[in-house]
Amino acid sequence: MSENLPEVDVTLWRAxxxxxxxxxxxxxxxxxxxxxxxxxxxxxxxxxxxEHNIDSDITASTAEEIAAAQEEVAKDMGW
Incomplete structure (x- = not known):
């Protein structure tokens, strides 16, 4: 990204x-x-x-963690 452009912080659930x-x-x-x-x-x-979020270990998520995250995100979709 260009260093001259303003940035926006986005907060996501870990899942x-x-x-x-x-x-x-x-x-x-x-x-x-x-x-x-x-x-x-x-x-x-x-x-x-x-990938570069130093406060997170999501890049090292296991297959089990990914499956659990998918379940968590999908459970209250409502559509």
């Missing part, structure tokens, strides 16, 4: 962060439907931010 990180690591961003190239770049930036 959401695990689910997003797992998905972003496995998805082919070239196949994700986008309407503007900036959308793909924003997803790549989110992955980088999740």
């Amino acid at each position: 959401d962060a695990i689910v997003l990180f797992d998905w972003l690591m496995s998805v082919d961003l070239d196949t994700v439907p986008i309407t503007h190239p900036a959308q793909k770049q924003a997803l790549a930036d989110l992955l980088t931010a999740l």
Whole structure:
């Protein structure tokens, strides 16, 4: 990201962060439907931010932790 642009802090539940990180690591961003190239770049930036979050250990999540996070996030979806 450009150092000259303002930043925004986003707070996620740990389970959401695990689910997003797992998905972003496995998805082919070239196949994700986008309407503007900036959308793909924003997803790549989110992955980088999740990877470099020194306050989190989500990058080391086990398959069991990922499955548990998916269950936690999906249980109250309501749709």
